Amino acid sequence: MRVALLAESFLPHMNGVTGSVLHVLRHLAAEGHETLVIAPRAGEITTDLHGARTELLRSTPLPSYPEVRIVFARAARLTAILREFRPDVVHLASPFVLGWQGLAAADALRVPAVAVYQTDVVAYAQKYGMPQAAVLVGRHVARLHRRATLTLAPSTASLQQLEDLGVDRLRRWGRGVDTARFGPERRSDTWRTRVAPGSTIVGYVGRLAPEKQVEDLAALAGIDGTRLVIVGDGPARPALERALPDAVFTGHLTGGALAEALASFDVFVHPGESETFGQTIQEALASGVPVVATGVGGPVDLVRSSVDGWLYRPGDLHDLRARVADLAGDEGKRRAFAVAARDSVRDRSWDAVCRQLVCHYEDARMLRPLDDAQRRRAGIRPSSPSAVSALRPRWSRYVALGDSLTEGLCDTSRMPAGQYRGWADRLAQLLAHEATGPAPFRYANLAVRSRRVRHLTAEQLPLALAMRPDLVSILMGANDLVGRRVDIAGLATELEASVRALRDAGIDVLLVTPFLPHRRAAVLFERRFAVFASELRRIAAGTGAMLLDLDAIPAIGDLDLWASDRVHLRSRGHRFLAYRAAERLGVRDAEALGGLDAALHADDDPVAHGTWLSRDVLPWAWRRLRGRTAGDGVAPKHSGYVVIGGGGEVRSRSRTT
Known part of the structure; x- marks a missing residue:
């Protein structure tokens, strides 16, 4: 990978920004990546830059703090420098002035930009006696980070600060510590x-x-x-x-x-x-x-x-x-x-932290084409799950609506023959663990394979409203979007009516965007799924529903998360989706819990007999010719509430509402 790092400050002045850039350069060099540093010229550099090319630009010292230097480089010059280097990703270290121009250059070349938030310049403006300027600084910071492909922030406090400024696409990325040096x-x-x-x-x-x-x-x-x-x-x-x-x-x-x-x-x-x-x-x-x-x-x-x-x-x-x-x-x-x-600090080495950074680079590279496509369609770009949610699980009645993905097809992990678990079941267990108060946690799953948005409206929504839940999840629309003809605007309007009915009843709603595997054949439907996801973003913003925007989590398409039938998630994929949903709903340490869960469970993907054509495609085509679906005659697996104990076990079934 070729990485261009634009640093707002650099050697010989050493601070947190400079230090982290040097550690990133060392790690990237060790892993075989090529790097370019664009930064202010401030004096002679004798430090090892680990093979990085440098473009040091003329800079001006900040009057009140001469060690800090400002670069006023035109975007056109930065574009020319980047075009010659041909980066796969642009890393913006504590961007403000140089970083803004770097974003313009990255946009001109359609290169993903990862902005690393390291300096609370709003607070600095206040500390330096410029409270009125702090408002303008805050607006600039918000515009800059909203424009970046991804923003990485080091702490829950900084994530919350950026969220309050309206910044989306936030990921937490901490700092490493040199445990060999400090001890x-x-x-x-x-x-x-x-x-x-x-x-x-x-x-x-x-x-x-x-x-x-x-x-x-x-x-x-x-x-x-x-x-x-x-x-x-x-x-x-x-x-x-x-x-x-x-x-x-x-x-x-x-x-x-x-x-x-x-x-x-x-x-x-x-x-x-x-x-x-x-x-x-x-x-x-x-x-x-x-x-x-x-x-x-x-x-x-x-x-x-x-x-x-x-x-x-x-x-x-x-x-x-x-x-x-x-x-x-x-x-x-x-x-x-x-x-x-x-x-x-034993597990906070710079190598571990920089490996996480490279994963963020890869995510940004996958997100950039999606962003460009949304801009061409004047749509709303994918938004990451809230990196630091003000929510804390407070629900005691959860109902899942959807199709085969929410029913849990192909997730046979620790289930009797012929039964499935699924991401919604797993999410219910996580929420039950987090539930507080004397009321037991109740869960129902009304999802049925092959169902479409019209079935959500006619069948699942009335049942859900009658059960009076306080949380409903909706993952629906994929079966509509792969049909021969689809009216995406009409689908969105119908789905929005269901969401509004739930919200009007005082029910919290988690909307999940449909998604595709990273297969060549999926390209046929990518545009439909992207437009529908943009509509779901609009619906979530207009109704106050929570959104799990899987377009912003490209890893959901990784083939090792998908079952042998190529259209459903395997157990590993359902685990992944459950923990991303839990993270969006404010379950504490959801990401860490997901990693632990994955480490403790062998993936129970069933052995597939026969070829994909004979096993999956021909039965599907035969059903379509007869005007039938796989869900005909199938009832929801939890049409009434089941009670989930604090340990995650299903204790009893309850039909009460």
Whole structure:
């Protein structure tokens, strides 16, 4: 793969953006990918760029922070640079000015763009005394990230911030930590004696700038036996030296010197409230140092309060002081927290994180042609499931509507002969696990194979309304879309009427877009499915229904998720779909649970006898000639409610509504 990385800041100025770009370059080179870096020219570069080509552009220093440089490059020039390199994907590292022009260039070449959100520039504008500019900055950030093919954000707080700005296509992508460099073994008594002899060291590492709120550490003055050590540099250093006269300022440290300093702290403290992630927090944890950080933004995902550190109430400096004093005065607690801290980052290597990044690149490459097609049709582009949902499962009655996919055909995993499980059954079990309150969790599945939208309206909808559920899922339309003639607008209108009837009854609705396997024959129907999916996006937006937009999850078409009949999902595919739906509905840790489920279960795809032609195609054609369907005479498998226990087991059947 050929990857062009546009970095808003770069060497020789080292910060979180530059550091992550260097790690990405190393990993991509090791995996055989070609890279190009487009960035501001700011000085001589002596760091190993792992074979990357560079295009360093003339830049202007930011007046209030000269280490940060701004590139005002025309989109036409960036287009020419990218056209010559021929990238498969454009990676925008913390895009703002250069990144906006890079997006225009990527669009001109129809290349997917992955925007990596790393800097909360809205909060920075406020910290630098420009509250009115913050509104304009927020609008720019929203437009930029909505235009990108995918946006990657490092924490639940940053994902929520972008969602609030109206950004879609969000995926979570954290940061790795170099556990070979940062570790408890780097602790140095010599360093401690030189810097703060005989003291319990409370340390901070980071840029010295207003947005980091280092001045809040004045609240720690006078804690018995402690010494504050500040590692870093920046425009706020002179003011901080006056505000913190008893602190030790080491200046900027890198490499082994930084690792030694971090490991030699007794407590790491991080007061900044505008962190999208908090890389130095990860490095402190890797060094076996307990952390005290503000309970907002990126630190919330990194620090396990009362396990490997404390999260204090944002803005409450009395609470900050109390948390630091608690650890400074209890060596045994510090040791226990230190062990947990080191353990918490064991699986966060840069190699693992960069492998995830390459998967995001591949998703973007599959999404870009879909976006271009939607633009040509003036449709609505596919939207990823909510990356951080404000929802939490609160439902106690769930009814699934649909056709053979929701009935569960070909998912025979741990089922008696002739019976099927399916994604909706699996989702019901996940929701039952999450359900709270005294009411038992009830589930019904009214889906029947071969059903079409008209059957949803005439048969399934009235039954569902009579059962008074609080959640209904609808995956319907594929059988209509593969017919000889189809009125997509008419189908959407009929489906919308069903959704509105459910919403008017106070029922939450999860709409799922129909999808196709990545097979050559599926190309015949791609346009129909894309137009119908665009209609479902419009319906969801107009009715307040939740949407699981599978066009934005290209992996659903991977052939290893599909059964031998080539038209239904196998057990692995039903698991995949169930966990994507659970993620959309706010089930906690749905992605992690899905990975665990896949690891624990062998795929029970049944042995297929006979050829595909004789086994699947000819029976289907014979039914069509006779005007029949596979669903004739088939009743829903759960036409009334079944009660699912907290462990996911079906306990009893209930016909009550």
